[in-house]
Amino acid sequence: MSPPIIQIEHLVKRYDSGTAALDDVSLEIREGEILALLGPNGAGKTTLISIICGLVRPSGGAVRVGGHDIQRDWRAARRMIGLVPQEIALDPFETVLSCVRFSRGLYGEPPDDPYLEQLLRSLALWDKRDARTRELSGGMKRRVLIAKALAHRPRVLFLDEPTAGVDVALRREMWLVVRDLRAQGVTIILTTHYLEEAEEMADRIGVINHGRLLLVQPKSELMGEFGKKHLTITLQEPLAELAPELSDRLVLAADGLSLGYDYDTRAERTGIAQLLAALNAQGIAVRDISTKESSLEDIFLSLVEGGQEGRA
């Protein structure tokens, strides 16, 4: 297992009003992984990222990036981080190349135009290097923000809602960019509202709500642990109603042509065999059987609504 590149210990953020934006959050992020932070609006995702990056001061707790405390050794910690903010924030009068050069300079790095050329080419921005940022499309602006965040070759990249408000094609394009970055060894922490995005890209998923980290788990484990499956049985002939001994387990569709059955993949017995036997005993002919795994969205909703805690 890779060593943690970010260590967060008992992090707290309370505003003067008394509101706790983060409440005792502890988390370790491993080098080279993609961690997706999920949570509803106001859950504390952006606050967590903002504290690690230095935009917001914590009220308590500690954060280390690459072993450097973000408050005592902030210069060394920040050199390792790149941030792509949620809002598109670019100087409209600057060209793409000058924007990216500036970001590199801000991090104290010497000029390295060959690297910046490679970076802009990898983000399909090289042809637009002399264009002013105000002339670019929304998708290109987002990629410029990524280029700026990567200009100093950070080891950790934070993407705060990277695909918020962008169309499906562009979202998939961004996913490719993120995968490429991971392939280069960059650790990526992203916040997202799109569960599909976390499901598609993340190695681990953290769920945050009301400032508390409800859980952090590998995506596959999470899906397996919380995963339920739905079995759909398509019938040869429509049924008017279900026998009482079946109606507590099965749901008959309105057209009478299919039956639905939910089961837990972790259970010792799924009950499918008995179910099919019972249908057979009642002379109900089956045309087809299909199963569907519950999505991350279902899992997320069950966690947030159920208020699971303390599993980080």
Add this chain to the structure above:
Amino acid sequence: MIGTINWRAAEAIFAKEMARFFRTVWQSLASPVLSTVLYFVVFGAAIGGRIQSVEGVAYGAFIVPGLMMLTVLQQSVSNASFGIYFPKFSGTIYEYLVAPTGWIEVTLGFVGAAATKAILIALVILLTSFWFNGVHIAHPFWMLAFLVLTATAFSLLGFIIGLWAKNFEQLQIVPMMVITPLVFLGGAFYSAAMLPAFWQGVAKMNPVLYLISGFRWAFFGFADVPVGLSLVAVMLMILACLAATRWIFLTGWRLRE
């Protein structure tokens, strides 16, 4: 401490701000030069024709240091305040806050660029003034020293205004309501000695009087207040503004949540 300063960041901010100036160089230079030419025509030629001389210096030449100071103060404040306010307005301020750059680098970059712009414009005005008046500079070194120190002091003040401002109205209100009146009442167009005794006392409460006086001394060798006092005044202003800037960055006031 010097060893930990991110000089490249200061240089990057300075270069970015200067690039903004050079992108609109004619606009940046033409406006203050045109205003100054009008001052020369109105005060130097029209009114100056009726005022023989001040302390033995032709009135047209006498107002040159005051006009330069007027421009330096206005340009320093407006360039520095806009320079730092624009990233706040556009949202790009986040970049300065997440980078390994402290208050020293950010201040050096923005204030250094604002002061440089103001000095360049002041020097263009000085060149313009040679066309209207034969200006002799008695102490060129001190003239440059006062120019640099004053531009630095007021760029720092402008920087603080830009950090404080929450909207464009606030950004303009201090230069318009405070700086410009102080310059006009600070002896840009007259010597404090020309005022009645009571108003001379009032004028000496205006910090800008000390700057204009010191600057005028560098040109003509006479001043409303002792030169050492002018130097102390400008140095104190720089120190006070630096302390305020440091406090703003360390506390995150109007910068960080």
